[in-house]
Structure formats: C-alpha cells, structure tokens
Amino acid sequence: MFSFLHTPYPKTKDAIQDLKAKLKEVEFKPTLAIFFLTEELINHSEKFASLVGCESVCMPIEGYITPESIWTRGCLVLLTDAEHELQVFKGTPDEVVEKMRRGKKGRFNILIYPLLYLRGRLQVLKGMLRLRRLYGKYESDPEYVLEKASEIYQNELIYPINKMLRPLRDAGVDAISFNVFPLRMKYGYPIIAVNGKKVGRGVVVIKFRERMESDYTDTLPERGRSFEETKEIVKQEFMLAEEVEVEKRGIAIGHIDGMKLSDFLEAKKIALSKKDISAEFSERKFFSATPYALGFISTETYGFSGVGLLNYPLEIYPCLFDLDTFYSEAIFHAETLRGGIKRVESHLYDYVSVENDIFAAIDHNIILMYEEKVRNLTDVKEYHGIFTSYPSYTSAKVSKKYMSEIEKNILINLTTTMSFIHLD
C-alpha cells in the first residue's frame, strides 16, 4: 500500500505540525517513509524522521506535484508498507559499486545518493590545487593527467551515474536513481538522511522485495542506428549544435578543440564567471544549471547524453557520468527542447494515465526552462511526483530505443528525463 502526504509550509515547525495532523489519517501502518524536502527543511531531517515510527529516508528536491497543485516549498512524503530493505554504502565509486555487486538486490530498487558531495572548503581547495598542479603536465602527457584528474574527482566528489547503475543492470533488476544535485549548492550539501541521520557521501539503496512496474522517458526522439545517424538527430534537436573534438578519460574532460574549457567558452562568446567558486559554495550561491552543454554519443549503443558546461574557469572539467564508452567527437549545444512544455506534457502523459496510480520523478531543469508553465503538467491527469536532478534508470526490459540509453539498459541524460513508478 502507498500513501502520500504533503505540506506547503516552508518553515520546519509549521510543516511538522501540519504533517503530524495528516499522519493521523493514514489508514495503514507504514514500514517506510520517504521525505522529499524542499529548501531549508532538509536541514532538519531528524525532526521529520521522528514523526514516523518506521524507517525513513530524507532527500532534498526542488519541488513536488500533488493531484491539486505544484509547490516548490514544504514537502511531499511517500509512505508505504511494502516489504523492503534499506542499506547505505559508503566509499569511492569503485568501492560502492563493488559492495553493491556483492550485496543482495531487490526486485525493484531506488538509489538515492549525492551526485556531487562537498565535504568542506578545505577539501575543495585542496582538490582544486591538485588539479591545477596536475594540469601543468597536460601538454606533455594529457592521458595521464586526465586519468589522475578523473580519479581525484571520483575519489573526492562525484559518483558517476552510469557507474552506480551498472551493478543493478548486471544483476538484471530494475532501479530508479535519484542522483541528487540541487540547483543551489553549499558545503555539506546535498544532505541525505536515513532514519534522521545524515549519510554524508554514500549511496542509499532501497531494495523492494516485490517487483514494481517502472518506466522512463527522456523526451527526445529515438536514437539512431549509427554514430552519424544519432549525430544528425541530435543536431536537429538542439540549438547551436556544433561538432567538437574532446580529450577525455573517465569523468575528466580536458581540451575541447585543442583549447582548455575557459578558452573554448570565450571563443564561443560565453562570459566566464569572475566569482570565486569556493566563496559561492560558502554562501550557497553556486548554481548547478547552465544552458550550454557538451553532448556525447555512446560507442556501445549510439545513445546520447550531455553534460552542462558551467562557466567556471576550471582547466579540467568534471563530467557527471563515465565517458569511457563515448566517442571523443562530441556536440556542443545550447539547451532547448523543440515543442516546449507541450512536448514534456505529451511524453509525461504517455506514462501517466487515469487508470494508474503513478509516482513521477521529473528533471528539475524543466522548472528552470518553463517556470510557472510547469503548472500545465497537472492539467490532465492526477498523480504525485517530484522535481529532482535528472532521474536515471536501469531495467532488464527497456521498451524503446531511447536516445539516452548510453549503455545497454542504462538510461541517463543530464536534462529533461523522467522516471515513473507504478504504485498499483
């Protein structure tokens, strides 16, 4: 059984009070509560966890959908009595992947983890210094530099999305990944908590004993059957699409068309941020979205996925997914979606139907792209959902030739993706 509660209040005290009253009306005894918390509420995850007498997970979101409304304040709570197991894996991406491979899997799984975790100012400054020193050797040995930079980024900051899904894909089970990267970041963020206790850098896996129907869409046309075919489809989809040659290894991006990123962006007349990235993290002013992206085509499936190019002067840029199975010939493009919000609606309503009780996770970039027009997403069908960072997916049964299937049965893109869970 599944049930949803929500409160639109942005203050913890008011939100807790409202939820307390609403919890009394829940007609079953939940065994798991997932709190999807907006803005500052995530700082008080222990207070929310103490509301329920069962296991809980708290994660930050940018907004949520109820059958009546869309809010970017307050929180949505999913309650269930489904049989499940909750586990937290900590360590570097390789260590976590190894532990996940060895561990038991659910027939359906939800992964919740910080895509990029900022432990503290010192860690970030040290990392940046190491990367800058490393870049000094770039001209003489770019492959070594990129490999080392990829190691630094993974060991200190980033869990690459495709890498984290591989153990579940290889086990032939279905999983939705909430790879959390809030629009505004600061040190100690993003906060994810299990039973009220902050996880820090680690991966939470909710393993459901029973299989649950799930689905995914990327709101893009189907991919091509060759590199050239996919490239042509992608060039039709995005504005300013230009082919570029990228030096890359692991999750590290080096020179683009022979230039470091800052020079490349300047050549494209994109102004670089003059602000100190470390100060922006301190003041929670770091903004994780950008309209410019580098898109890569997979050597394995000819699928496509892009990474946003933030205009900070980094010599070696981090990608949020592993690039080793992608061509080095990439596409620099600006973010647009032909068809606008209507296209998002039409893809959404392919999956959300009147007959089904659906929980939808929708990429938060859609909020930035369409602002108040996202209200249209509740006009036709009733469902619950969240706006989070580019929900990703793996399934043994992928029904279409999705553009963002970048490895067999692994579907990710860093914009406009949606994942669905059938709660019937």
Add this chain to the structure above:
Amino acid sequence: MKEVIEKVLRPIALDENVPFVGVYRVDGVPIYIHFKDRRVLSLVDWLESQVKVLINYIASDYFKNAEFRMAGSHLLLSPISKTLVLAILASEDASIYKLKIDIESIKSEFEKHV
C-alpha cells in the same frame, strides 16, 4: 474572508525571503496585507500609487501579470480572480522562478474559495 486569505497565503507569507504579501482589489484598494518589516511600507506605499493602473490592465486582461525588478527586491503582481490581484515582494535571495510556480498553486487554492 480574512481567515481564508490568510490560510491560502500562509505558505508564501512564512517565507523569510518574502517581506510583503498583499491582496488588492482591482481599484487598487488593499484588502489584505502581511508584512514582516516596517521598512517595506514606504516602498509599498509608493508601489500602490504606481501599480493602480497596472492592476487595472491585469484585471482587464491586457496584461497577464506584471513584474518589477528593483535594487534588492522583486515585485510580482498576479491576478487571482476577476476582481483580486496578488502582490508579492521578494528579496533578491528568493528564487523567482520557484515563486512563480507557487503563485500558480496559490491561485488555484483561491479559485476554490473565491
């Protein structure tokens, strides 16, 4: 009526980045005002005289809504019924794109009551 407006606006009024929320009649007369800091009142006073015409344009469907970007704050005017306009003053730390989404939800809440 006051209780209904207060309840519907509460999610926005509680926001520390929103120092002022008001509901105006189309003739510019305020019917509900909530503010956190007296310093905004002089600004609001000035705005009332300036936005009277705009509110009329909004009410007669010439404008869908209106936005003022000032130094350090942002004013959003949005119709919530045929005769009422919602005014929200947000500080520069507020996410305006998010506020606009929430205003839509506030509007639909109002529709249930007005």
